Amino acid sequence: MLKPFAQSHRSLWDVIGERREQEQRLAPAPRPIAHYDTARIGLADAWLWLPNLTPAEAKAGKALGKVDADFEHDPRLVSPAGHRRNVRRIRAGTDRAEIRALPRALQLLQAMLRQWHDFAAELDWDQVQVVLFAPTDIAPDPWLDAALEVWPFDYLPGHGFIAPEQTFSTWLPWALQNDLEAPNLLCIGLDSWATVARAGSFVGERMAGEAIAVLHLQRIDLANADGNARWHLSPAVAQAHEPRALQSRKSSGGIEQLAETLCERSGMTLAEVKAVVTEGHHDDNRLEHLYQFLNTRLPDCDLQQHVIGHALLAGEYGHGISEMSALGLALQAAKSLEGAVLVFDRHASTQTQGWLLGPSQVAVAGQQTSVHA
Structure with missing residues (x-):
């Protein structure tokens, strides 16, 4: 038996309208507009590489109770009396370690980029701003220019790069108050004092060293607590x-x-x-x-x-x-x-x-x- 014409005939617009209504019913409630905490920030993750702590050891929490303190000598780094300086150095590849600040910093940055794939793969790069803290004896702007020369396209941040003039502890309060910045801040700091300019200044038990530290900071959203x-x-x-x-x-x-x-x-x-x-x-x-x-x-x-x-x-x-x-x-x-x-x-x-x-x-x-x- 044929249905009445009014019940059997539906236009394409009727079908589209019904689907839209169904999608609206099934769609999750709209997410509240972000309201960031200006007194604190989330430390979502970290990536470390130190001379006596590999990235894998750091991730596993192996720094606790670790007493390994290996060091090395470098005949290019000597005291005024001709004695070789003791240094702690990251074993970053087979190339001979540079002893000038900028070339060594670039060696460490490139070593990091070769090793941190698992860490970087977890980041939502569209929501990230990269914060590059300059190594010792390198000004922020030249360091940013040098780092961008080797930065891979796979890790381009949606909110760009900055190179603060301040150290991390003095920069953080400013970043917390700046609501216009990205929701995720990837802070990258690397440094070496196993250089001609720095290694000669140490006396006693202290040794020139170096480090790579990456902190993934996530703004605390007071309006959307579940994602913090x-x-x-x-x-x-x-x-x-x-x-x-x-x-x-x-x-x-x-x-x-x-x-x-x-x-x-x-x-x-x-x-x-x-x-x-x-x-x-x-x-x-x-x-x-x-x-x-x-x-x-x-x-x-x-x-x-x-x-x-x-x-x-x-x-x-x-x-x-x-x-x-x-x-x-x-x-x-x-x-x-x-x-x-x-x-x-x-x-x-x-x-x-x-x-x-x-x-x-x-x-x-x-x-x-x-x-x-």
Whole structure:
């Protein structure tokens, strides 16, 4: 039996309209407009390569408890008395290591680009801005020009490249306040002090070193919490104090007060901290102060198993880049131990700088400076 004409005849526009209605019913709710947190940022991932820590070891969290501290001599790097300098150097390919700043930096960058495919493949490059921090003795603009000459087309960021004038710790507060920037910031820092200009300045136990540190920062979207990174980071807190060498060996050297400030602002307790990353120096009572802090406030953190001294892994290089490598080490430790990690920068004699890297709600905002008599 034939259906009435009005029921049997449908135009193409009727079909299209019905499909649109069905698609609208099945479509997910519109995503709220992004509203970024200006006090903290997510540390989504990190990629590290240090002289005594390969990228695979770093990814596996093998820096914890690692005491391997190999070094080498370079006959081209000698003291005024003719003695060969000890250096810690990344084994980047078969070419002889350059000993000038820019050629060596380019060697390290090209080595990174050959090794980081798995890490780079996980990035949404359309949503990334690449932030290139200049190595020691190279100005930001010339470094950006040189890096772009070798940068592969496969990794072109949708939001372009920048080369800040500041170090990482001074750049981060500015980046947090700049809402117009990309949702993902890929910070790349590499440096070498195994150069003619730098290696001759070291005395005592310190050695010229180098590092490659990549931090994938993801803005925290307050309107879309489900997509945020698990581990959160905020600007550094700095604390001034008297010279370390003048403080008692039974003192904590200011790091206990700094740790309490970081924990208070995050709503955490020190008992929740699982590891500590520090520079690894022993002079001016640094080791004694660290011992005192661990023994009195973090008894579950064993010096051999839960403390990472990155000078042993990488030697000495620019402090701005060492901030980045320390935070990368902290992320790997946090993932491995499933807990918060304190990061202390104690290079200066009269100031200690620190971060607290923790999960989701854990964050530290602002900058504090205090002076102790």
